[in-house]
Amino acid sequence: xxxxxxxxxxxxIIFGAGSIQEIGRMVSDYGNNxxxxxxxxxxxxxxxxNKIVRMLEDCSIxxxxxxxxxxxxxxxxxxxxxxxxxxxxxxxxxxxGGSVVDAGKAIxxxxxxxxxxxxxxxxxxGSTHSGVKVPFIAVPTTSGTGSEATKNAVLSRIGDDGFKRxxxxxxxxxxxxxxxxxLIIFCPPDITxxxxxxxxxxxxxxxxxxESSFFTDTLAYSGMGYLKDNxxxxxTGDSGSIDVRASMAYASLISxxxxxxxxxxxxxxxxxxxxxIFSIPHGVICGTxxxxxxxxxxAVLRSERSxxxxxxxxxxxxxxxxKTLMPxxxxxxxxxxLISTIDRWTEILHIPLLREYGITEGDLDRIIGLTGNKNxxxxxxxxxxxxxxxxxx
Amino acid sequence: xxxxxxxxxxxxIIFGAGSIQEIGRMVSDYGNNxxxxxxxxxxxxxxxxNKIVRMLEDCSIxxxxxxxxxxxxxxxxxxxxxxxxxxxxxxxxxxxGGSVVDAGKAIxxxxxxxxxxxxxxxxxxGSTHSGVKVPFIAVPTTSGTGSEATKNAVLSRIGDDGFKRxxxxxxxxxxxxxxxxxLIIFCPPDITxxxxxxxxxxxxxxxxxxESSFFTDTLAYSGMGYLKDNxxxxxTGDSGSIDVRASMAYASLISxxxxxxxxxxxxxxxxxxxxxIFSIPHGVICGTxxxxxxxxxxAVLRSERSxxxxxxxxxxxxxxxxKTLMPxxxxxxxxxxLISTIDRWTEILHIPLLREYGITEGDLDRIIGLTGNKNxxxxxxxxxxxxxxxxxx
Numbered sequence: 001x002x003x004x005x006x007x008x009x010x011x012x013i014i015f016g017a018g019s020i021q022e023i024g025r026m027v028s029d030y031g032n033n034x035x036x037x038x039x040x041x042x043x044x045x046x047x048x049x050n051k052i053v054r055m056l057e058d059c060s061i062x063x064x065x066x067x068x069x070x071x072x073x074x075x076x077x078x079x080x081x082x083x084x085x086x087x088x089x090x091x092x093x094x095x096x097g098g099s100v101v102d103a104g105k106a107i108x109x110x111x112x113x114x115x116x117x118x119x120x121x122x123x124x125x126g127s128t129h130s131g132v133k134v135p136f137i138a139v140p141t142t143s144g145t146g147s148e149a150t151k152n153a154v155l156s157r158i159g160d161d162g163f164k165r166x167x168x169x170x171x172x173x174x175x176x177x178x179x180x181x182x183l184i185i186f187c188p189p190d191i192t193x194x195x196x197x198x199x200x201x202x203x204x205x206x207x208x209x210x211e212s213s214f215f216t217d218t219l220a221y222s223g224m225g226y227l228k229d230n231x232x233x234x235x236t237g238d239s240g241s242i243d244v245r246a247s248m249a250y251a252s253l254i255s256x257x258x259x260x261x262x263x264x265x266x267x268x269x270x271x272x273x274x275x276x277i278f279s280i281p282h283g284v285i286c287g288t289x290x291x292x293x294x295x296x297x298x299a300v301l302r303s304e305r306s307x308x309x310x311x312x313x314x315x316x317x318x319x320x321x322x323k324t325l326m327p328x329x330x331x332x333x334x335x336x337x338l339i340s341t342i343d344r345w346t347e348i349l350h351i352p353l354l355r356e357y358g359i360t361e362g363d364l365d366r367i368i369g370l371t372g373n374k375n376x377x378x379x380x381x382x383x384x385x386x387x388x389x390x391x392x393x
Numbered sequence: 394x395x396x397x398x399x400x401x402x403x404x405x406i407i408f409g410a411g412s413i414q415e416i417g418r419m420v421s422d423y424g425n426n427x428x429x430x431x432x433x434x435x436x437x438x439x440x441x442x443n444k445i446v447r448m449l450e451d452c453s454i455x456x457x458x459x460x461x462x463x464x465x466x467x468x469x470x471x472x473x474x475x476x477x478x479x480x481x482x483x484x485x486x487x488x489x490g491g492s493v494v495d496a497g498k499a500i501x502x503x504x505x506x507x508x509x510x511x512x513x514x515x516x517x518x519g520s521t522h523s524g525v526k527v528p529f530i531a532v533p534t535t536s537g538t539g540s541e542a543t544k545n546a547v548l549s550r551i552g553d554d555g556f557k558r559x560x561x562x563x564x565x566x567x568x569x570x571x572x573x574x575x576l577i578i579f580c581p582p583d584i585t586x587x588x589x590x591x592x593x594x595x596x597x598x599x600x601x602x603x604e605s606s607f608f609t610d611t612l613a614y615s616g617m618g619y620l621k622d623n624x625x626x627x628x629t630g631d632s633g634s635i636d637v638r639a640s641m642a643y644a645s646l647i648s649x650x651x652x653x654x655x656x657x658x659x660x661x662x663x664x665x666x667x668x669x670i671f672s673i674p675h676g677v678i679c680g681t682x683x684x685x686x687x688x689x690x691x692a693v694l695r696s697e698r699s700x701x702x703x704x705x706x707x708x709x710x711x712x713x714x715x716k717t718l719m720p721x722x723x724x725x726x727x728x729x730x731l732i733s734t735i736d737r738w739t740e741i742l743h744i745p746l747l748r749e750y751g752i753t754e755g756d757l758d759r760i761i762g763l764t765g766n767k768n769x770x771x772x773x774x775x776x777x778x779x780x781x782x783x784x785x786x
Contacts, residue, residue, distance in 0.1 A: 002408070002409075002619070002636075002639045002640055002643050003409060004408065004409025004410065004411070004412065005406070005408050005409060006405070006406060006407050006408065007403065007405070007406035007408070008405055009402050009403055009404065009405050010400065010402055010403045011402065012399070012400070012401055012402050012563065013398070013399060013400035013608075014399050015395070015397065015398050015399065015400070015606075015608075016395075016396060016397025016398060017397065018397070019397065170405065213408075214615070214643070215406075215408075215643075218611060218612065218615040219611065219612075222607070222611040226395070243395075246395045247395055250395050250607070250608075324717055
């Protein structure tokens with residue numbers, strides 16, 4: 001039985017070692033005046049960014065360059081739009097981690113409009129975006145957010161009145177996702193670990209989401225199959241392996257496609273709440289909370305005898321042992337295996353505790369009050385949420 | 394290892410029983426002046442088409458209606474474009490089988506342009522299409538061509554100087570594919586059978602294509618998993634089952650996505666050649682030739698010891714028995730199982746022989762001369778092609 005589902009457009013995908021060589025050709029499809037959004041990090045130090053700039057110059061493409069530091073704020077987007085609106089930008093190209101890609105995506109969405117991006121943020125502004133935007137090409141240099149394939153850009157204003165919200169429209173799916181593992185080998189181990197845990201969280205949460213479909217399940221399952229064997233190597237001895245990096249990049253890309261279509265669960269509910277108050281990398285929040293969240297989800301599903309959801313968790317547990325779950329298999333055993341594996345990953349990868357970012361017991365009520373269940377397979381209450389947060393305080 | 398791959402945009406997909414109710418909302422995203430392209434067949438007789446028309450009227454959408462009979466010719470497209478160009482058509486909606494969807498797709502592509510569609514046909518015209526088109530919504534009422542997800546429209550001029558060629562651009566991927574199995578239950582058994590064999594051919598040919606990627610393989614494999622249990626029921630006792638029809642519609646949709654990205658093989662090479670000369674349904678050509686083509690492909694791959702390709706065929710053979718091919722499994726056994734299953738399907742479904750459409754021994758040289766290998770996993774020569782055609786003369 002294939003129940004009702006909808007599926008948003010995917011970007012045009014160019015994937016593989018050396019695919020950055022296509023950047024000139026991809027940009028030329030849209031014009032020759034580019035706004036290039038980049039980070040400040042490793043790609044510059046490695047000299048790769050200069051090579052990319054020369055590729056654009058070789059194709060007679062002119063560009064302005066904007067550098068983004070940290071997770072993007074509405075002010076950053078509004079300032080960039082003020083500066084470049086009316087300057088005939090044909091296409092926005094973002095080369096960087098999830099923050100850079102989200103910044104580029106939001107700028108491309110706002111360039112043709114006069115208002116502030118805040119007006120269109122979910123749960124904050126009251127306006128509906130028309131979807132009209134400048135074409136956008138995403139070139140990720142980390143493997144985590146999957147933003148290269150999603151229809152939303154996450155913007156944050158951090159602080160007591162802070163928020164972390166999405167600008168979302170199906171037209172905001174990037175026109176092109178250009179994914180070159182050779183650009184990702186420069187990503188340092190701690191960021192690789194946090195991003196990798198984020199990608200796994202996205203795959204698992206979309207896989208067990210009530211909004212998942214057979215289509216997203218097929219993709220998410222395949223993404224987790226690649227991730228499981230490559231997450232630890234990517235962060236440890238094999239970080240320079242193109243094969244390892246390609247597998248992680250593939251898993252991340254797929255996680256973006258599945259989250260855009262099936263949604264996410266409680267871990268991302270926490271990430272949205274915590275990320276608006278504290279300056280803590282998104283991948284760290286997800287990575288640190290995934291194990292206790294999965295333990296709690298499975299415990300509650302067991303108490304409710306929600307066999308169908310438990311089987312989905314068990315299927316991923318079996319996958320971690322390269323097994324296909326059979327009807328005769330012990331669901332409990334594989335659910336437990338899933339939990340213990342995520343525990344082990346969290347430990348091996350030294351994913352930080354929340355307290356390392358200044359979060360204390362006294363913050364929990366406030367975080368819980370701001371946390372939504374999103375598309376979690378089961379509704380968790382305040383006590384359940386407290387259990388999850390306390391486990392990683 | 395994930396090698397280099399590219400992936401074109403998918404349409405926005407709305408899939409499921411009753412999803413036709415969304416038609417008004419989908420159309421309204423683009424405007425309120427529709428060119429509605431339909432077939433002449435079962436959907437009208439069932440009264441369903443009238444219901445759809447009322448749904449549009451209820452949304453204050455005005456429409457012109459064009460009825461298409463048989464596989465579309467360049468003249469049909471040019472005539473329709475002459476009639477409707479300049480009339481402010483906001484969106485083209487095609488509701489019908491593969492021919493109707495292809496006609497609608499070509500008309501949507503040509504409405505903003507002055508020239509004949511022949512100028513842009515692959516291997517015929519000398520011009521390159523800009524990709525500028527009127528938005529296009531595809532609503533398939535058969536499960537076969539996958540045209541609701543592909544970037545090409547096949548047009549034919551049948552006869553001695555005939556051709557069957559594609560109008561192709563990545564922008565021609567429909568903006569929306571609306572797939573409602575409730576519209577497909579009216580499809581009669583012989584068309585269901587031919588279309589179903591076409592869908593399986595597309596899935597298998599794209600799966601074993603040298604241009605396949607891990608991404609398309611994941612999808613094609615899942616599509617064949619659904620098709621194998623539902624092809625015979627859809628054509629026999631369970632043609633009225635929404636579950637059965639949904640599975641076939643899903644397989645067909647996936648086949649469109651995978652063929653658009655991985656290409657097709659020798660069976661579609663024949664279909665292109667034969668379809669330009671003889672008036673024979675596309676699905677019949679594919680269905681009748683798939684078994685001998687698979688037998689010949691596997692024989693040549695064995696003689697060349699092309700283990701990698703043989704393993705891919707064997708994996709599908711194993712899937713037909715609900716098994717995952719393991720490294721210790723006998724590849725030959727599962728390749729043979731694949732061939733014998735396709736033979737059995739061909740027999741049970743009474744897929745016609747070529748002679749029933751007037752093709753004789755004397756036509757073979759000409760057909761072979763016009764047949765290309767496309768993305769077949771192995772290059773077949775004239776003798777190999779003669780073997781395949783002769784088996785189904």
